[in-house]
Amino acid sequence: MALEYRGRYDAMSSSFAPTATTAPDARTRESGWWGMLLFITTEATIFGVLFATYFYLRFKNMPVWPPDGIKQPTLGLPLLMSAFLLTSSIPMHIAELGVKKGKQTWLKAGLAVSFLLGVGFLVIMLGFEYPEKLKEFTPQTDVYGSLFFLITGLHGTHVLVGLAMNAWAQVKAARGRFDQAHHLTMLNVAAYWHFVDVIWIFVFLTLYFSPRF
């Protein structure tokens, strides 16, 4: 059935004046950047839920934490890991500035240094930190072990993904696919890497530092 519109709406137009079309300004964000931001938001929420889970189970198991005679986590290796991971954000930022300013050397060198620091983090984690912990407890020992290995393992996986993205950006950079106007991949790789670094601060504070209190 066809209907006809019989209203009188000229007098009822919306109370907002039409906006003029303006030229794009510096604050313009590409869709891809928004996409990455929201992806990071989802991931950050996942980590947030895991930290909440950690403290929920910890306070349920009060006053003994870690339970079952597991020792307080030592801070030496984790601090070294932090040093590697947190400094890796600096060359990543340099790479980002480089691509924006058209300096391909900054871009390539920044990515490479950041990559090596990230690999260093994983080597310490898998080569020294995990074997030491596994001697004391495993994920199957109790809920503390389950939490420790899930959260650090998930973060380590994120480092690995970040490194894969970095490698991807290096390949693209080597083939000269980035210039001052086209470098969304680079922006997103950097954003993800900074996110992985920031999450590590929370992993460190939660898993290594908080049991002392």
Added chain:
Amino acid sequence: MRHLRARVWFLITVAFLLPACSSASPSALRPRGPAAQRIDGLWWFMFWIALGVFCVVIGMLLFGMLRRRKPDSVERGSGETAVVLLGIVAPVIILVTLFVVSIHDLNALSAPAKTNALTVNVIGHDWWWEVRYPQQHVVTANEIHIPTGKPVLLHLSTGDVIHSFWVPQLSEKTDMIPGKINRMLIQADHPGVYRGQCAEFCGLEHARMSFLVIAEAPAQFDAWTAAESQPLAATTGAAARGEKVFLHSTCVSCHAIQGTSASATDGPDLTHFGSRRTIAANTLPNTRGNLAAWIEDPQGIKPGADMPPAVLEPSQLQALLTFVEGLK
């Protein structure tokens, strides 16, 4: 108009009271204890408010649908004020009232029990109820006897998954959660048998995990606990033969009878089984015929239950039935 109102009243009465007339119905709207009474009051309070709001909104809707419109009427007002008044102000008033009333009821319901209250431990199992009276040294199953007019403190826990303890006519429900003991008061004001049922999904036979609360005058209750705390007396004749069958069968791997060598705790304690009204968590009335059917083919009656079928000669079965029936 009066005619219509009478008809509405009639329908409401039919809807809620007709089934409530069936005396076996565990209706929350036929409260028999102070907690259920209070909740019943809260329900009717909310019901009338909801009915009022329903009539207002439906009235407005019908008005909007049926009102005559002049072809060139000029519209007055944007309607926003009405939306704010009806959609924000009125609901806030109603909800604040409801909140105050319900929190008042919540406080009344969670008043702490007296320290000398009768304590009963109820433990949920797949799919039956273990009932223990620690002060009276009584252990039974699927049947909770309580004295009338007194608050009884329940310690609710579980032997496996989550169950939920619910006797609608006496009080609200409380979950039974692994690693936790929940406390709850129940009280029945009048003697009677009140049906309860597991209210949290617990697997295959969640539907057949029911029980009875039997409220008796305090003197009767004391007599009951005195009788139930006795171990098995010596048996004679067919019962003695049945006892032998029992003690040499697979029954003893799960069931206990105080005063004999049977002391397993995986299944219900049978010391006074003959005094109970039902079999298999209120699935069947406790008659000799039903008992025979249950022993021979429990999986046909309650598929998935832990009870295996017993393979017995007819004469053995008859002796066993006599023995178990006699466990008063």
Added chain:
Amino acid sequence: MAAIAERLTSIWEETPGLASWLTTVDHKRIGKRYIATAFVFFVLAGLEAMVIRVQLARPDQALVSPDAYNQLFTMHGITMIFLFATPILSGFGNFFVPLMIGARDMAFPRLNAFGYWVFLFAGLFMSFSLIIGKAPTDGWFNYVPFALTHYSPGLNIDFYGLGIIFIGISSTTGAINFIVTIFKMRAPGMSINRMPLFVWAVLSTAFAIVFALPSLTVANVLLELDRKAGFHFYDVSHGGDPILWQHLFWIFGHPDVYIIVLPALGMVSTILPVFSRRPIVAYPYVALSTVAVGIVGFGVWVHHMFATGLPQLSMTFFSAASMMVVIPSGIQMFAWVITIIKGRPVYTVPFLFIIGFIVTFLIGGLTGPMFAAVPFDQQITDSYFVVAHFHYVLFGGAVFPIFGALYYWLPKMTGRLMNERLGKLSFWLIFIGFQVTFFPMHIMGLLGMPRRIYTYQAGLGWDVWNMISSIGSFILAAGVLAFIVDYFFSVRRGRPAGDNPWAADTLEWAISSPPPAYNFESIPHVRSREPLWEQPGLPEEIRRGTAGPVLDEGHATVATSVLDADTEEILEMPGESSWPVVTALGMLVVFSALLVSHLALAAVGLLIMAWGIAGWLWNTGDVTTL
């Protein structure tokens, strides 16, 4: 004029054939697919419900075994929630959000295609469990410890745990895509206060998904680690806690109610004014309450746990929060009713479904705050009263609007009008069938009948109501059947719809039915909230190419600023691609491998995924969007 259409068609039309069926990125084709697939799941879940109602029609029946019953009620819930309600609304969003905001596609067309494939594969993955008789048996709420290996050894629960994680990927990518589309792709001039209310609702829903879904994902990751790898998150004997599952589940589960209902309410706010022949009353209040529901919905989850023995203070807090969440719905309810009062209603089939929605959702909304009253909740939770309540909210709040939306928008999608008579028959059967099925469940609950029982004893006062309810379910099913007949009849024989059969106000009605591949000949400049009512010449201008940019030199659309929708740049959009389906297939391999604990196969799946993602991103990501 014709020349513009020809040039744009040559740019936007996808190659015909089977290959294109796999590689399409057209939001309209993907949207239709979402709707059709979700509707098939709706019918399946409905049939499951019919078996349940036949089994419960009389006491002590043994039509199905307890195990089969538990599989059926579990799959009914999971299918309706995860495979019907969420995806069908996503389908409407896919088809209509770009059209309503004057865009040529979603922000990430390939991600959109990927989202559909993941939904389809995850849906098949979960439904497969029922075919082999190993469907999950622990309800959609899947409480532990029953869901742990000790009590549920088979694969049943793993289908749930892995399937939910799997489908969550689809919902998350879809939500991100909607947010960016709505933020960046609106036609110039469609500032945020001129967005159609359906678009507002999709936006709030998408944000709710971004923040709620991670909780469900984590809950199921912990569950699968407990089940498959011997972790102890929910295991009391090793310091875990079963209540943790309930918190994680309901932090997602309650917002999920709004995730389902919000877009449907947005449909109501879009369709109802069209048939009231006037703009909606109190638009800013309705738009803001859409956002408010999305936010407050996160503060109420504990009212699902009032019977677990929580501290009284926490119950008081969550009782107050749960009552507060009623208010935004109240605002919308009165805005709709007053819009009808002030308008000149035209009783078409879509409008009948909207009125059916108002009546039904109102009842659900009135029993809702009762559960915020703690003592009543503790008495009535997990009884049939709850089953009645949430069917009034979800069927009333989502399914009635969905049928209204189908009758309203199918003419735009197919180009043909639906049959009014069959439509009215369908409405009355569904409306009456629904009330007869679900109203008695309030009474059964008050009479003490618990949920999720496969049978019940006679003589408890429940028999009559169960019989009535079962009869109602057949009437309801007949109504759905009438709709299906109407659809297949109309899609072949229906009268041509024309561009704007309802004289509606939003942009999708400015273009032909069905819409051309490129949507708009020229991207319109929007000057009001009801563009077609206030700019009557707009359809003609769009067609002539004078409404705004034509962009006929590439696969392009306009990107605008987030709040004011000022033109920012011209976006080059990606075309057809086989990488999304390859990546989704890789995921299917991963999840199937995890199901049977075959790690080598899972590695193969990961490699397929990596290959898919690499191929996908190599040529995009810098020049165009995903």
